[in-house]
Amino acid sequence: MYVTLRDRPGSDTAGRTVGRRVSSTVLLLGTVSLLTDVSSEMVASVLPLYLTAVVGLSPVAYGFLDGIYQGVSALVRIAGGYAGDRGGRPKWVAVAGYGASALSRIAMLPAQGFAAITAVITTDRLGKGLRTAPRDALIAASSDPATLGRAFGVHRALDTFGAALGPLVAFALLAAVPGSYDSVFGVSFAFALVGVAVLVLFVPNLPTAVGAARLGVRRMVTEVTGARLRRPLIAAGLLGLVTVGDGFLYLTLQDRDDFAALYFPLLFVGTNVAYLLLAVPMGRLADRVGRARVMVAGHGALLACYLLAAAPGGGLGLTVSVLLLLGVFYAATDGVLPALVAKLVPAGARGSGIAAAQTMVVLSRFVSSVTFGLLWSVTGSATAVLVFAGALAAGIPFAWWLLRRVDAEPAVEVPAAATPDSRTGGES
Incomplete structure (x- = not known):
C-alpha cells in the first residue's frame, strides 16, 4: 500500500490534511511565501531596468546576471533537499534559506558595481x-497524495498574491519618490524579515524521512527515484533551455513600446495576477487530467x-495578452512540476526528488539566459525571441513524448514500517 505522512482522514494534528481540505501547514507556508514574494518581487520588478538604465549594463552583462538569478540556486537545491530528507525535519533548512534571502535585500543598499551586485x-x-x-x-508531507496538485496550487496562489503585491509596492514607492531604488530595497527587507518570523514561530516541523533512514531503505529509495525521474528530468531540462527569463520578455516589450520606466514594475503585476487567478484551477485540473499534460500545455x-512579444506592432492589448499568457504558463508549470515529482518518489526521498527536478530547470534556464543575452546583442530583441519560439515549438512534442506515460505511473510503494507512524511522528 502507499504510505503517507498524514494523520488519518478527519484528524487535525500537526497541521495535516483534514479529509480533502488543504492543510494548515500549506496555508502557513503559503503565508511565508506571500511575504517573501512581496519582498523578492519588489526587487525583481525594478532590477532589469535598474541594471540596464541606472547601472548601465549591456544585454550580455544583464543576461549573465539574469542567468545567475535563474540558475545559481541549482548549486544548493539538491543539498537543501538532501539535508531536509536526511534530518527528517526540513523546516530549519528552509529557515536558513529564507534568512539568507532576507539578508540579501538589505545588502542591496550599499552594493555598487557589477561585482557587488552579482554577489548580492x-x-x-x-x-x-x-x-x-x-x-x-x-x-x-502534510497533504493527501490525490490532491497534491491542489495543495501546491493553493501554496503557489498565496505565493503569487505576494508576487503581485510586490511590484505594486515598488511602483508606489517610485511614484512617490522617482528613482528611489534604495527605498524599494529597504522596504523589501522588512517584508522578508516578517516572513522568516512566521516560518520560525508558526510552521510545524513535520517529519518526512526519518523512518526510511532508520530502517536502511534509503538505497532502495534512491534506486527507485533515479529510474522513475529520468524522463521527467530530461523533459524539464529541455524545456528550460528554451524558456526566456521574465525580465528579458519585459525589456522586449519596453524596447518595442517605449513606455515610461515608472510603469515597468506593473508588467510583473499583470503576469502575477493571471498566475494568482489560475494557480488553483490549474492544480485541480492537473489532478484530474494529468500533471504532465497540463505542464506541456503550459x-x-x-x-x-x-510570438506576441516578438510581433512588430505594439499597444496595450498586445502587451496585456503577453502578460496573461505568461501567467498561464507559470500556473500550469510552477506548482505542477513538484506535484508530478512527489508522486514518482518515495516519501523518504521526496525533498531530494523535487530538488533534482528544480535543479534541472534552473540550470537549463541559466544557460537559456546567457544564450538569449548573447543572441539579443547580435540580432536584437525581437529576433532573439523568435529564435527561442522556434526552438520551443520543436521541443514541446519531444517533451510530450518523454512525459506521455508519467501520469499513468503508480505511486511508489514503500513498506509501512519504513515511514514514521503518524501517531508518533508529531510536530516539534
Missing part, C-alpha cells in the same frame, strides 16, 4: 535554492507568449 544576487538565489525543496517536501501558452 547570488546570495539571494542560494537562499532560494536552499529553501525550496524542504518547503515543498513539507507541503507534500509551454504551449509560453510559445504563444513569445
Whole structure:
C-alpha cells in the first residue's frame, strides 16, 4: 500500500490534511511565501531596468546576471533537499534559506558595481535554492497524495498574491519618490524579515524521512527515484533551455513600446495576477487530467507568449495578452512540476526528488539566459525571441513524448514500517 505522512482522514494534528481540505501547514507556508514574494518581487520588478538604465549594463552583462538569478540556486537545491530528507525535519533548512534571502535585500543598499551586485544576487538565489525543496517536501508531507496538485496550487496562489503585491509596492514607492531604488530595497527587507518570523514561530516541523533512514531503505529509495525521474528530468531540462527569463520578455516589450520606466514594475503585476487567478484551477485540473499534460500545455501558452512579444506592432492589448499568457504558463508549470515529482518518489526521498527536478530547470534556464543575452546583442530583441519560439515549438512534442506515460505511473510503494507512524511522528 502507499504510505503517507498524514494523520488519518478527519484528524487535525500537526497541521495535516483534514479529509480533502488543504492543510494548515500549506496555508502557513503559503503565508511565508506571500511575504517573501512581496519582498523578492519588489526587487525583481525594478532590477532589469535598474541594471540596464541606472547601472548601465549591456544585454550580455544583464543576461549573465539574469542567468545567475535563474540558475545559481541549482548549486544548493539538491543539498537543501538532501539535508531536509536526511534530518527528517526540513523546516530549519528552509529557515536558513529564507534568512539568507532576507539578508540579501538589505545588502542591496550599499552594493555598487557589477561585482557587488552579482554577489548580492547570488546570495539571494542560494537562499532560494536552499529553501525550496524542504518547503515543498513539507507541503507534500502534510497533504493527501490525490490532491497534491491542489495543495501546491493553493501554496503557489498565496505565493503569487505576494508576487503581485510586490511590484505594486515598488511602483508606489517610485511614484512617490522617482528613482528611489534604495527605498524599494529597504522596504523589501522588512517584508522578508516578517516572513522568516512566521516560518520560525508558526510552521510545524513535520517529519518526512526519518523512518526510511532508520530502517536502511534509503538505497532502495534512491534506486527507485533515479529510474522513475529520468524522463521527467530530461523533459524539464529541455524545456528550460528554451524558456526566456521574465525580465528579458519585459525589456522586449519596453524596447518595442517605449513606455515610461515608472510603469515597468506593473508588467510583473499583470503576469502575477493571471498566475494568482489560475494557480488553483490549474492544480485541480492537473489532478484530474494529468500533471504532465497540463505542464506541456503550459509551454504551449509560453510559445504563444513569445510570438506576441516578438510581433512588430505594439499597444496595450498586445502587451496585456503577453502578460496573461505568461501567467498561464507559470500556473500550469510552477506548482505542477513538484506535484508530478512527489508522486514518482518515495516519501523518504521526496525533498531530494523535487530538488533534482528544480535543479534541472534552473540550470537549463541559466544557460537559456546567457544564450538569449548573447543572441539579443547580435540580432536584437525581437529576433532573439523568435529564435527561442522556434526552438520551443520543436521541443514541446519531444517533451510530450518523454512525459506521455508519467501520469499513468503508480505511486511508489514503500513498506509501512519504513515511514514514521503518524501517531508518533508529531510536530516539534
